Amino acid sequence: MKEKITxxxxxxxxxxxxxxxNTLLDRFAQIQGRKVLIHGGGRSATRMAERLGIESxxxxxxxITDEATLQVVTMVYGGLVNKNIVAQLQAxxxxxxxxxxxDCNLIKACKRPVKEVDYGFVGDVERTDGDMLSKLIEQxxxxxxxxxxxxxxxxxxxxxxxxxxxxxxxxxxxxYDVTLIYCFEHPGVMRDPxxxxxxIPVITHDSYRTLLADGIVSGGMIPKIDxxxxxxxxxVKEVIITRADAIDGIQGTRIISAKWKVES
Amino acid sequence: MKEKITxxxxxxxxxxxxxxxNTLLDRFAQIQGRKVLIHGGGRSATRMAERLGIESxxxxxxxITDEATLQVVTMVYGGLVNKNIVAQLQAxxxxxxxxxxxDCNLIKACKRPVKEVDYGFVGDVERTDGDMLSKLIEQxxxxxxxxxxxxxxxxxxxxxxxxxxxxxxxxxxxxYDVTLIYCFEHPGVMRDPxxxxxxIPVITHDSYRTLLADGIVSGGMIPKIDxxxxxxxxxVKEVIITRADAIDGIQGTRIISAKWKVES
Numbered sequence: 384m385k386e387k388i389t390x391x392x393x394x395x396x397x398x399x400x401x402x403x404x405n406t407l408l409d410r411f412a413q414i415q416g417r418k419v420l421i422h423g424g425g426r427s428a429t430r431m432a433e434r435l436g437i438e439s440x441x442x443x444x445x446x447i448t449d450e451a452t453l454q455v456v457t458m459v460y461g462g463l464v465n466k467n468i469v470a471q472l473q474a475x476x477x478x479x480x481x482x483x484x485x486d487c488n489l490i491k492a493c494k495r496p497v498k499e500v501d502y503g504f505v506g507d508v509e510r511t512d513g514d515m516l517s518k519l520i521e522q523x524x525x526x527x528x529x530x531x532x533x534x535x536x537x538x539x540x541x542x543x544x545x546x547x548x549x550x551x552x553x554x555x556x557x558x559y560d561v562t563l564i565y566c567f568e569h570p571g572v573m574r575d576p577x578x579x580x581x582x583i584p585v586i587t588h589d590s591y592r593t594l595l596a597d598g599i600v601s602g603g604m605i606p607k608i609d610x611x612x613x614x615x616x617x618x619v620k621e622v623i624i625t626r627a628d629a630i631d632g633i634q635g636t637r638i639i640s641a642k643w644k645v646e647s
Numbered sequence: 648m649k650e651k652i653t654x655x656x657x658x659x660x661x662x663x664x665x666x667x668x669n670t671l672l673d674r675f676a677q678i679q680g681r682k683v684l685i686h687g688g689g690r691s692a693t694r695m696a697e698r699l700g701i702e703s704x705x706x707x708x709x710x711i712t713d714e715a716t717l718q719v720v721t722m723v724y725g726g727l728v729n730k731n732i733v734a735q736l737q738a739x740x741x742x743x744x745x746x747x748x749x750d751c752n753l754i755k756a757c758k759r760p761v762k763e764v765d766y767g768f769v770g771d772v773e774r775t776d777g778d779m780l781s782k783l784i785e786q787x788x789x790x791x792x793x794x795x796x797x798x799x800x801x802x803x804x805x806x807x808x809x810x811x812x813x814x815x816x817x818x819x820x821x822x823y824d825v826t827l828i829y830c831f832e833h834p835g836v837m838r839d840p841x842x843x844x845x846x847i848p849v850i851t852h853d854s855y856r857t858l859l860a861d862g863i864v865s866g867g868m869i870p871k872i873d874x875x876x877x878x879x880x881x882x883v884k885e886v887i888i889t890r891a892d893a894i895d896g897i898q899g900t901r902i903i904s905a906k907w908k909v910e911s
Contacts (some may be wrong), residue, residue: 464720480750480751
């Protein structure tokens, strides 16, 4: 029987506000057993770019990453956000270790090919080393992963944190029973973001198609749910989308694999 | 018999120029066996602070680190400089892992007490976890250490890289035969910086006192040599001060312990 592990993905808005970050780190410290935290930091990067006179250009919520912007996200994600989380978790008795995909060659990516849009130094994940990561975890280390990968040729690449969470979860699923929890500012996927009672408790492949067709799921929620399905369809045991102060995973929207339905 | 390990400390001037960094990383990649790299980054931090309109104030070569400056050094040392070195070493087949003192609680420090000068968020090293570090090293990992520590209460602290190198070398001396090499832009400690033939091949406690009295060693070289003696007097096997392109340790200035003299 495999041991359990909890992977928490937390977005920019939460890690960048003092109070919500503190609450998140308190909750994260309370999670028993093996765990991993994967964080964003986009708002801090945008703010830092502004201060440096670098224009932030986004296409479909993805950051166009030229060389100057790559420097900013390397500083902000790999340095400012990551190392502050590490120090604050250490203060809570969590043996945190800050990582990018370049560290220990954990997550290798390729620079996204130029099609309609040239995203610049943006990485599409190719390979995640679950063996190396699990070796660290088995020493009691808690990985804190910043959304940066590398191409193996010396270049860092800006990489979507939701995708990194899904890929990390898949790679660790070989070693563990993985619960992946995507945290953001809402209680889960909502029919009406203004109405807490409209939370959708379960999404299957079938119901997802209907939600998309009806326009209930749109915009930035689409890649998030796509990532969630990518994880649950590839060995991850549980995927939940929920609010950052509910990371025990009891509440929120549960993403259910088609495979699970077939097998049951 | 203990295994050998080589610890290289490299300063800001070398890591911040593309060509000298490339040479350093080529040489570092060629070092056989266990190794650690500890880097500075002061010039990049000063430049980034300037771009952000933050004044850099130095006292005796040490940076006064207010909250805004701590953000800058966290970004620059822990993110920009560290993660780029990691990615570039990975491209050279070195299994690099970027670390600060907060990661895995490796190096705990206390905020320097305010005496004549308030250095702000500057750390004096209290404890270095050589056991944890050697566990990582025994997995084939090559630690790349940025000059940041933490206080255990959630605060990062700006810390002198020469001191971190000495403390790391001392902590690893329990497990390994440690060679510590301080690299900078000169071939070693010189009687006359303009004359390569004036290299001082060996410094003992006795000769150091004379060099100080004669004013041959002064300024920033004093804390560097003090750190070197701190290492060699506390279990480190070899300490050499040399040029960054000579890190095989054959050339340069060798620091010899008083204890070594007594025992021989």
